[in-house]
Structures are given as C-alpha cells and as structure tokens.
Amino acid sequence: MGDRAYAPVSKPVPVRATNGAANGGGGSGPPRPAPPSMLPGGRVPPPPMYRPKPAQSRPPPRRPPRSARGWCCVCCLWLTLVLVGLVFLCAIAAGVFYVVYRPRMPTFAVTSLRLAALNVSDSDALTSRIEFTVTARNPNDKIAFAYGDIAASFSADGGTDVGEGVVPGFLHAAGNTTVIRGAASATAATIDPVQADTLRSKKSHAMSAEMDAKVGFQIGKFKSKRISVRVICNGFSAGLAKPSPPPAPAPAPDAKPTVVVAAAPAPARSRGRGRPPRAVIRASSSSSSSGSGGGGKMTPTDAKCKVRIKIWIWSF
Structure with missing residues (x-):
C-alpha cells in the first residue's frame, strides 16, 4: 500500500455566540460559555484578585427608621417610672405625716337610749x-x-327598722369629747307581719344603730374634702319606757320647802404635766330631751361602735 499524506490537524477556533446562536447552532438551546483563555502549557489563568474599595469611599450606614411600636415602648417605660416615683413620694409624705401628727380614728359609743314609744x-x-x-x-x-x-337609723330584733332621724353637724375639736343627743321616729311605717308579731311578743328588744355622715379633718387652716363615714353600734337592748307618774301636788303655804344639795363634780385631771384638761362640748339636736314626752328615764348603755370609712368603692 502506498503512503497517504494527511493535512495537519488544526484546532477548531471557538466562535462566540451571536444573537443566541453559536457554532452554527440554533436558538433553541442555551448559549455555551466561552472557554477560558489558556496559558502556555495548558494552564488556566487564576481569577482576578478582589481589591476592596478604600473606607473613605464607602457611604455612611443609614439608621433604620424607628417604628411606632418602639415609641410606644419608650412612652410606657417613662410613664411607669413616673408612676413609681409618685408612689414613692406619696409614701414618704404619708410617713412624715404619721410621725408628726399621729392620726387616730374617733371613737363612738351609745351611752343611753330610751324607747319612748313603740306601737x-x-x-x-x-x-x-x-x-x-x-x-x-x-x-x-x-x-x-x-x-x-x-x-341615724335604728333597728330592733334582727333588722326591723324602728326609727330614723337626723342630727345637725358639728365641729369636733382636737382632744375633746362631744355628747350628741338626738331622736329617731317612725310614723305608720308598714313592716313585715312576722316582724310585727315579734315586736308585739317581746318587752325588751335587741337594738342596733347606724349613723352615716360626711366627715373631713382640719389641721390649722387646712381643710380636707369630706368622705363618707358609717358608724355601726350594736350589742344593747331597750324596753318600752313606762309613763311618768303624775306631778306631785304643790306644797301647802305653811309647809317649809325642801332644799336638795347636789355634790359638785370633781375637777378633771390632766393626763400629762402642764396639759390642760380636755373640755366637754355638748351638742343637742332640735328634738326634745330625755325627760320630756312619754315619761321614763334614759337607759344607760355601753355599746361600742365601729367606724367604717368609704372611699369611692372601698370600705375600711
């Protein structure tokens, strides 16, 4: 056989894709990436080195805008701090007030009672x-x-209302004792039949009293607002007063008048050295006193009373 001469084989030159086609291909497939340029010896050139931009050319970072939720949290935090501070200041003021003035509640007691009429x-x-x-x-x-x-309102035998009355207000001075005289009555008030039978069957009735008033305190020229105070008294009883006997006839002109000498009361002793004795102020209502109307004497009692203070919806 004879030797054939072959033409030298040349490498194909890559043709870049133009208008979506490369190397005679159609536009249906994706374009082929261009092969990397080869160095002598068939080596692939290294990738270009990343060089960061200088810091001066960087724009300053922008703060994200604060949302409405953040503003609400800040407002709630400051409001809580203000309230805590006010409570702390009020506690300090209350402590100073207590140390300086030593406030105490007034005490009440029903010292006498007369059931003049009960029908x-x-x-x-x-x-x-x-x-x-x-x-x-x-x-x-x-x-x-x-x-x-x-x-003032009175009830008997477990809750039967037997009388109501009003006593005029007064000023209770510091360190003083005030005697309040008043009257309560009921006129043709319809009651429960069971309660009516109970009142008819008993001669002595267990009594209780409630007194409601608006009370304010005064320190020098300062006057506070008045708050509701209720005084509850129980633990005493009363029976229907007996009619008073007819007045004695006038003595004969020749008879000598009888003179009754009453012992003078002993002076009140002061509790501390140099402190004047406490005065007693007697305040009476417009009603009649214990010796008038229906006869009988006042029945002495020693019923202690409880004081309840009502501020808005809380009672103390």
Missing part, C-alpha cells in the same frame, strides 16, 4: 319614738373633725 297596729303599721345619746371622743391632739348632718 304596732293590727294592720302591721309601726309608730315609734327613740331618744338616744351618743358620746364621740377625738383622741388626736392636733387634728379636728368636721361632721356634716348625721343620719
């Missing part, structure tokens, strides 16, 4: 009259109490 008709209509004496003591040396009109 229950066949139609269960109640007619009554009660005359009472309440002693109020102010144990504070620098605080006075100003009472508004006092509404």
Whole structure:
C-alpha cells in the first residue's frame, strides 16, 4: 500500500455566540460559555484578585427608621417610672405625716337610749319614738373633725327598722369629747307581719344603730374634702319606757320647802404635766330631751361602735 499524506490537524477556533446562536447552532438551546483563555502549557489563568474599595469611599450606614411600636415602648417605660416615683413620694409624705401628727380614728359609743314609744297596729303599721345619746371622743391632739348632718337609723330584733332621724353637724375639736343627743321616729311605717308579731311578743328588744355622715379633718387652716363615714353600734337592748307618774301636788303655804344639795363634780385631771384638761362640748339636736314626752328615764348603755370609712368603692 502506498503512503497517504494527511493535512495537519488544526484546532477548531471557538466562535462566540451571536444573537443566541453559536457554532452554527440554533436558538433553541442555551448559549455555551466561552472557554477560558489558556496559558502556555495548558494552564488556566487564576481569577482576578478582589481589591476592596478604600473606607473613605464607602457611604455612611443609614439608621433604620424607628417604628411606632418602639415609641410606644419608650412612652410606657417613662410613664411607669413616673408612676413609681409618685408612689414613692406619696409614701414618704404619708410617713412624715404619721410621725408628726399621729392620726387616730374617733371613737363612738351609745351611752343611753330610751324607747319612748313603740306601737304596732293590727294592720302591721309601726309608730315609734327613740331618744338616744351618743358620746364621740377625738383622741388626736392636733387634728379636728368636721361632721356634716348625721343620719341615724335604728333597728330592733334582727333588722326591723324602728326609727330614723337626723342630727345637725358639728365641729369636733382636737382632744375633746362631744355628747350628741338626738331622736329617731317612725310614723305608720308598714313592716313585715312576722316582724310585727315579734315586736308585739317581746318587752325588751335587741337594738342596733347606724349613723352615716360626711366627715373631713382640719389641721390649722387646712381643710380636707369630706368622705363618707358609717358608724355601726350594736350589742344593747331597750324596753318600752313606762309613763311618768303624775306631778306631785304643790306644797301647802305653811309647809317649809325642801332644799336638795347636789355634790359638785370633781375637777378633771390632766393626763400629762402642764396639759390642760380636755373640755366637754355638748351638742343637742332640735328634738326634745330625755325627760320630756312619754315619761321614763334614759337607759344607760355601753355599746361600742365601729367606724367604717368609704372611699369611692372601698370600705375600711
């Protein structure tokens, strides 16, 4: 066989894709990437080195805008801090006030009571009259109490209302004792038949009293707002007062008059050296006293009373 001469084989030259086609291919397939340029010896050139831009050319970072939720959190935090500070200041002021003035609640006691009239008709209509004496003591040396009109109501035998009355208000000075005399009555008030039978069957009745008033305190020229105060008294009883005997006839002209000498009361002793004795102020209502109307004497009692203070919806 004879030798054939072959033409030298040349490498194909890559043709870049133009208009979506390369090396005679159609536009249906993806374009082929261009092969990397080869160095002598068939080596692939290294990738270009990344050179960061200088810091001066970088733009300053932008702060993200604060959202509405962030503003609400900040406002709630400051509001909480302000409230805590106010509570702390109020606690300090209350402590200083207590140390300086030593405030104490006034005390009340029903010292005497007279059931002048108590009549229950066949139609269960109640007619009554009660005359009472309440002693109020102010144990504070620098605080006075100003009472508004006092509404007093009495009940007997477990809750039967037997009389209501009003006592005018007064100023309870510091360190003084005030004797309050008043009257409560009921006129043709219809009551429950069971309660009416209970009142008819008993001669002595277990009594309780409630007194409501608006009270404010005074320190020097400062006057506070008045708050609601309720005084609850129980644990005493009263029976229907006996009619008073007819007056004695006038003595004969020749008879010598009888003179009754009463012992003078002993002076009150002061509790501390140099402190004047506490005065006693007697405040009476427009009603009649214990010796008038229906006869009988006042029944002495020693019923202690509880004081309840009502501020808005809280009672203390």
